[in-house]
Amino acid sequence: xxxxxxxxxxxxxxxxxxxxxxxxxxxxxxxxxxxxxxxxxxxxxxxxxxxxxxxxxxxxxxxxxxxxxxxxxxxxxxxxxxxxxxxxxxxxxxxxxxxxxxxxxxxxxxxxxxxxxxxxxxxxxxxxxxxxxxxxxxxxxxxxxxxxxxxxxxxxxxxxxxxxxxxxxxxxxxxxxxxxxxxxxxxxxxxxxxxxxxxxxxxxxxxxxxxxxxxxxxxxxxxxxxxxxxxxxxxxxxxxxxxxxxxxxxxxxxxxxxxxxxxxxxxxxxxxxxxxxxxxxxxxxxxxxxxxxxxxxxxxxxxxxxxxxxxxxxxxxxxx
Amino acid sequence: xxxxxxxxxxxxxxxxxxxxxxxxxxxxxxxxxxxxxxxxxxxxxxxxxxxxxxxxxxxxxxxxxxxxxxxxxxxxxxxxxxxxxxxxxxxxxxxxxxxxxxxxxxxxxxxxxxxxxxxxxxxxxxxxxxxxxxxxxxxxxxxxxxxxxxxxxxxxxxxxxxxxxxxxxxxxxxxxxxxxxxxxxxxxxxxxxxxxxxxxxxxxxxxxxxxxxxxxxxxxxxxxxxxxxxxxxxxxxxxxxxxxxxxxxxxxxxxxxxxxxxxxxxxxxxxxxxxxxxxxxxxxxxxxxxxxxxxxxxxxxxxxxxxxxxxxxxxxxxxxxxxxxxxxxxxxxxxxxxxxxxxxxxxxxxxxxxxxxxxxxxxxxxxxxxxxxxxxxxxxxxxxxxxxxxxxxxxxxxxxxxxxxxxxxxxxxx
Amino acid sequence: xxxxxxxxxxxxxxxxxxxxxxxxxxxxxxxxxxxxxxxxxxxxxxxxxxxxxxxxxxxxxxxxxxxxxxxxxxxxxxxxxxxxxxxxxxxxxxxxxxxxxxxxxxxxxxxxxxxxxxxxxxxxxxxxxxxxxxxxxxxxxxxxxxxxxxxxxxxxxxxxxxxxxxxxxx
Numbered sequence: 001x002x003x004x005x006x007x008x009x010x011x012x013x014x015x016x017x018x019x020x021x022x023x024x025x026x027x028x029x030x031x032x033x034x035x036x037x038x039x040x041x042x043x044x045x046x047x048x049x050x051x052x053x054x055x056x057x058x059x060x061x062x063x064x065x066x067x068x069x070x071x072x073x074x075x076x077x078x079x080x081x082x083x084x085x086x087x088x089x090x091x092x093x094x095x096x097x098x099x100x101x102x103x104x105x106x107x108x109x110x111x112x113x114x115x116x117x118x119x120x121x122x123x124x125x126x127x128x129x130x131x132x133x134x135x136x137x138x139x140x141x142x143x144x145x146x147x148x149x150x151x152x153x154x155x156x157x158x159x160x161x162x163x164x165x166x167x168x169x170x171x172x173x174x175x176x177x178x179x180x181x182x183x184x185x186x187x188x189x190x191x192x193x194x195x196x197x198x199x200x201x202x203x204x205x206x207x208x209x210x211x212x213x214x215x216x217x218x219x220x221x222x223x224x225x226x227x228x229x230x231x232x233x234x235x236x237x238x239x240x241x242x243x244x245x246x247x248x249x250x251x252x253x254x255x256x257x258x259x260x261x262x263x264x265x266x267x268x269x270x271x272x273x274x275x276x277x278x279x280x281x282x283x284x285x286x287x288x289x290x291x292x293x294x295x296x297x298x299x300x301x302x303x304x305x306x307x308x309x310x311x312x313x314x315x316x317x318x319x320x
Numbered sequence: 321x322x323x324x325x326x327x328x329x330x331x332x333x334x335x336x337x338x339x340x341x342x343x344x345x346x347x348x349x350x351x352x353x354x355x356x357x358x359x360x361x362x363x364x365x366x367x368x369x370x371x372x373x374x375x376x377x378x379x380x381x382x383x384x385x386x387x388x389x390x391x392x393x394x395x396x397x398x399x400x401x402x403x404x405x406x407x408x409x410x411x412x413x414x415x416x417x418x419x420x421x422x423x424x425x426x427x428x429x430x431x432x433x434x435x436x437x438x439x440x441x442x443x444x445x446x447x448x449x450x451x452x453x454x455x456x457x458x459x460x461x462x463x464x465x466x467x468x469x470x471x472x473x474x475x476x477x478x479x480x481x482x483x484x485x486x487x488x489x490x491x492x493x494x495x496x497x498x499x500x501x502x503x504x505x506x507x508x509x510x511x512x513x514x515x516x517x518x519x520x521x522x523x524x525x526x527x528x529x530x531x532x533x534x535x536x537x538x539x540x541x542x543x544x545x546x547x548x549x550x551x552x553x554x555x556x557x558x559x560x561x562x563x564x565x566x567x568x569x570x571x572x573x574x575x576x577x578x579x580x581x582x583x584x585x586x587x588x589x590x591x592x593x594x595x596x597x598x599x600x601x602x603x604x605x606x607x608x609x610x611x612x613x614x615x616x617x618x619x620x621x622x623x624x625x626x627x628x629x630x631x632x633x634x635x636x637x638x639x640x641x642x643x644x645x646x647x648x649x650x651x652x653x654x655x656x657x658x659x660x661x662x663x664x665x666x667x668x669x670x671x672x673x674x675x676x677x678x679x680x681x682x683x684x685x686x687x688x689x690x691x692x693x694x695x696x697x698x699x700x701x702x703x704x705x706x707x708x709x710x711x712x713x714x715x716x717x718x719x720x721x722x723x724x725x726x727x728x729x730x731x732x733x734x
Numbered sequence: 735x736x737x738x739x740x741x742x743x744x745x746x747x748x749x750x751x752x753x754x755x756x757x758x759x760x761x762x763x764x765x766x767x768x769x770x771x772x773x774x775x776x777x778x779x780x781x782x783x784x785x786x787x788x789x790x791x792x793x794x795x796x797x798x799x800x801x802x803x804x805x806x807x808x809x810x811x812x813x814x815x816x817x818x819x820x821x822x823x824x825x826x827x828x829x830x831x832x833x834x835x836x837x838x839x840x841x842x843x844x845x846x847x848x849x850x851x852x853x854x855x856x857x858x859x860x861x862x863x864x865x866x867x868x869x870x871x872x873x874x875x876x877x878x879x880x881x882x883x884x885x886x887x888x889x890x891x892x893x894x895x896x897x898x899x900x901x902x903x904x
Contacts (some may be wrong), residue, residue, distance in 0.1 A: 019899045036524055048842075056860075056864065058867065060880070064810070085602075087496055087514065090652055095398060095399070097398050098398075129544060130362075130476055132479065132544075133479055133480070133481065133544050134476045134481075135470045135475050135476040135479040135480075135481040135482035135484075135485055136469050136470050136473070136474040136475070136476050137475060138474070138476075139475035146772045151475055153462055153466075153474035154462070154463065154466075155461055155462065155466040155467065155469050155470070156461045156462015156463045156464075156466070156580055157461055157462070157481060158401035158402065158462070159401075159479070159481050159541065159544065161398070161401035162401055162402060162541070162544055162545050162548070162691075163545060165545075165547055165548075167398075167399065167548075167692075170398045171396075171398065171401060171462065172387055172389070172462070173390045173391035173394070173396030174388075174389050174391045174396065175389045176386055176387055176388055176389040177463075178384075179390065179462030179463055180462060180463070194835075194839075195838065195839025195840070196838065196839065196840075197837035197838070201837060202837070204860075205859055205860070206860060206863050206864060207836075207856045207857055207859065207860025207861075209863065210837075210854075211837040211842075212837070212842055212845075212846075213842060213846050216842075216845070216846055216853065219853055220853055222734040223853065223854050224854065227812050232843070236489035261547070263547045264547055265546055265547055269544055269546070270478075272544070272546045272556040273540055273543045273544060274555075275556060275557050275560075276480065276536060276537065276539075276540035276543060276559070277540075277562045278479070279533075279536065279560060280533060283529060283532050283533055284533075287523050287525070287528055287529045287532065288529065291425070291429050291524075291525050291528055292521075292525060294430065295375060295428070295429045295430075295431070295521060297433055298429065298430050298431035299431055301431070302431045
């Protein structure tokens with residue numbers, strides 16, 4: 001597992017080096033091995049995930065409680081004694097933060113006669129944006145599928161928060177000395193790495209959360225769409241979003257009705273910075289020669305046209 | 321700012337004309353004044369009182385930030401991870417500090433000796449701008465004592481910010497080296513100056529490379545949030561180019577503005593070489609800036625065409641976008657075109673000020689106002705703004721300290 | 735004509751015989767049906783749930799909860815394509831098929847390698863709640879609140895928060 005984790009970080013590095021050094025990239029992409037090319041990477045085979053079925057969730061927030069216990073966080077406030085729709089202050093307004101790694105919000109859609117509950121937590125992307133944006137490599141994608149965070153190297157720059165298309169990582173603004181990122185880690189240390197489902201899944205009374213291998217979950221999701229055609233909006237959120245996520249969602253209504261961001265791009269976020277990364281080697285190789293050449297030209301011009309007045313020279317040289 | 325008292329002007333004559341080598345360094349720090357004279361001229365200047373007031377409130381705020389975390393001075397919004405501190409301090413300061421590489425390229429590479437009188441001012445502006453961008457970063461980073469981690473402890477070479485960190489750090493060293501001749505003249509270390517002079521061409525080319533990349537990289541950082549920023553302010557294919565090209569006229573305009581302020585407030589410190597050529601140089605810089613502005617406007621339009629965003633322009637955000645581009649770039653461009661043609665230097669200077677504000681506005685729009693535009697708007701906490709003001713005051717104080725002393729606005733005469 | 739009469743009377747006899755023969759089977763099944771079932775999978779947190787089977791038997795047909803294993807053909811077209819006739823299986827209780835721990839490691843891997851139709855079988859707790867609440871909410875009768883079915887254990891390590899933080903204040 002350790003070995004695989006190491007390889008996991010190598011893949012991203014490689015995929016980017018590829019953008020940087022074209023020759024190396026050609027050599028790597030010719031190799032048949034699966035994790036050597038970013039274009040072919042669709043996640044680890046052993047990637048675990050969770051299928052969230054919004055038609056099953058009753059908004060009891062047991063997952064929130066289980067999560068806070070698992071991670072030693074303060075228990076969520078406003079817990080209800082009995083099953084009933086959430087109090088107004090818990091509707092649509094909350095996001096995961098440094099005190100809660102998962103939250104359940106309530107949505108009301110005109111297309112559905114029951115209140116809808118959406119659980120939000122880290123979606124554990126197959127190609128995580130936070131990981132690719134982190135300049136100290138604090139994030140790791142484990143072969144089990146979890147995106148975990150190493151607080152011992154984090155500088156607190158919060159680029160991961162900007163990069164995350166689902167706005168998941170939260171920052172401890174309230175701490176001067178442990179000002180670090182807090183986010184769902186799929187219960188990696190305590191459960192996932194030991195073959196156990198995350199705490200929220202185990203706490204869910206309605207089995208609105210189904211834990212399993214991601215490819216199996218996709219099969220299950222498609223089976224539900226097939227077997228109960230009227231019950232669901234016919235898409236699986238997370239199948240393609242941001243390059244695919246470990247957490248997948250089924251909803252009875254179009255996803256934007258239930259508080260999902262449907263503008264999340266289908267490509268991994270890494271895709272959008274590759275253009276710039278490709279510019280880097282270009283500048284590094286072309287600029288020195290170009291400007292040294294201009295220097296020599298300008299120098300020889302100056303000695304040749306020493307008598308020429310300055311106005312005659314082209315002004316364009318200033319603007320480069 | 322009022323000019324210094326007659327004593328100071330006398331002393332400048334003394335320590336520049338007289339045997340500089342024999343003069344003690346400490347005397348130079350106090351501008352050749354006695355401590356009492358120095359203090360009295362310090363107290364006589366109302367700008368110093370204003371600065372003191374800002375710092376009197378700002379320094380306790382900074383202490384609060386380092387003792388109780390960022391939440392003590394900001395809203396600590398999870399939805400707006402980068403506030404004014406970075407939006408202005410890093411993303412605004414860095415393009416305004418592109419002046420160093422622009423003028424050193426013009427003078428050292430393109431051999432335009434007519435811009436030499438302003439080269440050192442541009443270099444100092446660059447160095448201090450970058451340095452204080454790092455200071456802003458040190459205020460805003462969660463754990464500032466780990467600033468060197470990406471260079472020493474843990475590497476994330478795939479990240480754009482990794483590039484920014486390394487390039488800004490390297491470029492800061494380059495800029496320090498580029499300022500060494502001025503400082504060594506002042507401190508009378510001729511050997512050091514001779515050594516660094518030999519490196520000039522290499523340093524200049526390194527400066528161009530590093531600047532191109534990290535000015536662009538600051539833009540590319542926003543490619544990480546393609547769906548969060550309003551589409552008019554983000555064009556993943558062009559973002560680095562937008563930031564790089566806009567940094568060219570931002571840096572040039574900043575030099576125009578700074579040299580204007582310098583001539584207005586510390587003409588006593590400038591020599592004739594600087595004062596006599598400044599108008600001509602200002603027009604030359606404006607011409608250069610205008611070229612960059614045209615390029616910028618064109619690639620902005622290309623980006624809109626590429627992403628098929630014409631319809632967005634007639635929305636509220638679109639009008640705001642046109643306002644930013646119009647006031648911040650197009651109006652200065654027209655002013656420059658008119659001013660250069662008709663040799664209206666003061667007009668050009670106001671145009672430059674507008675362009676400087678326009679760039680800061682653009683960066684704040686990208687970082688803060690048009691970021692997460694579908695969520696609530698983040699309005700910064702007053703303490704955060706005050707901390708920005710505080711760091712800017714330090715910037716001003718250090719800037720003035722160097723301008724008063726080292727030969728930036730004047731040639732050192734041994 | 736005589737032949738037809740003979741056939742008809744034979745049919746009647748066969749039918750009667752089949753009724754007579756079927757009667758003991760049905761009564762035997764009925765005898766096995768419990769009056770009350772105590773569901774105690776969550777008994778570390780809650781008291782077992784007393785489920786009045788007889789009561790529900792009077793409201794609903796067996797098939798609505800027991801799918802195809804309780805002697806009646808399934809009404810769900812998705813099931814009836816395979817489970818066309820109802821058979822009485824030896825085990826009809828929920829936990830024989832619905833697992834208490836549906837998500838544990840070895841099981842996941844084992845399930846993954848099988849090419850079987852029932853890849854989406856809920857765990858026991860999920861099955862209970864989906865089935866009970868599904869009906870109770872749809873019919874707007876029957877208990878739907880947590881404490882309506884689950885008596886909280888007072889003494890033990892009830893985790894903070896799971897309907898427990900407000901226990902003292904309620």
